[in-house]
Amino acid sequence: MHGLIFVTWEKYLVNRFNTALFNAYRAKIGENTTNAPLASKVYDDAMLLAGVAAVHELTHVPVDTLLREYGHYFLTNGLTSSRCSYLLTQVHSGRDLLLVMRDAHAQMRRVPDGLTPPVFGYEAVFEHSNSLTLIYDSSRQLCPVLWGAIEGAAERYGQQVRIHEKTCMRQGYDACRFDVTFLPAKNIPNAHETPEQIARRKQQQQVDNLVLSLLPSQQGVTLTQLQGLLQMQGQVPATHQRLSRILESLQHLSHAGLVAHTANQPGDTLTNRKYWRAPTFDL
Structure with missing residues (x-):
């Protein structure tokens, strides 16, 4: 995990x-x-x-209350917002966030770290564009976390959500099935961003993409080596060439499952840690 x-x-x-x-x-x-x-x-x-x-x-x-509250908290707290910003900049609604989460979890399974985040399925409800059915069949049976995450996804985008769990693995079914409907947002959080904040967010996304493009597909490079590669590129602000900012980009990409690293290998330190692009297809 x-x-x-x-x-x-x-x-x-x-x-x-x-x-x-x-x-x-x-x-x-x-x-x-x-x-x-x-x-x-x-x-x-x-x-x-x-x-x-x-x-x-x-x-x-109760355990299920703790799990549900945590699922909600996970999608609304500042640390998740920061670490997962590469994904969140692509999202504008609770429904979209759930689908991006699903794709990100599938991508994380391709990283050679033994990660097995739940990859839930979904069925679109074509007559209601804000509705979908989520299908969760993880052996962990942590469905209260998913319930809370759905609520947190709605809160992030100023929406309300209706959730109905039709079946549950804990009751002997082969999967948990959630019918989910997001109601239109009354207050859209991003609408309160200043032009400067929007510009910074877009610039960070561009730098993240540049960092990703410079990473090798195997062997890996250290943070210092990556800094050297970045400095060779033109039109990169000096502030984004700092090691701390490069590390921030790597964290964004790692939490999207797009970057692999040696952090979990014996003897790893931040100085000798290596980073490379994770495969984006199943080998």
Whole structure:
């Protein structure tokens, strides 16, 4: 499971409860500053399930409530917005976001890190352009997370959403089927962006695409080597040639499943970490 899941889960705990609860949670699962989750790493699914169980024991909040609230939080918090900005700049509605998520999850499965995010299917409802049926059949059976994510997708774009779970794997069906209808937005968040914000967002997207185009398809290059390649290109603002900004672009692309790296290999450090383009088709 992607490290961003674990990092945002812990942010959710602080936001939902308080720092005291979070500290008690860390003590209960044996976490400290040396083994805290990192967004660039990959972790076993069992760690998250154990964490959810620990919070349930500490708070007595039902597990499914925690999962649903977290799914909502994941799609609305600032860290996800930042790390997944390459994807989010392509989206203008809750329905579109769910479809982009589906494609991104499929792409992440092609990255050689052992990631297996759920790839849910969908059926379009042709008579209603804002409706669709989501089909979720992951062995994890974390359907409350998807329910919350649907709600979070709607909130991101100022929409309301109607959700009806027709079937559920937990009740013996082969898949969970959600009938989802997004209602028109009353307030569109992006409408409040200033011209300067829009220009910066578009420029960041252009730089992300340039960084992607410079990456090799195998072997990989380090952050410093990539900086050298970028400096050889014309018309790239000096601010975007800084290592911190290049790393930001790599994070955007990584969370879209378009960049692979060695972060999960033994001996990896930020200095020697290598990056390359992930395949965009099944080998």
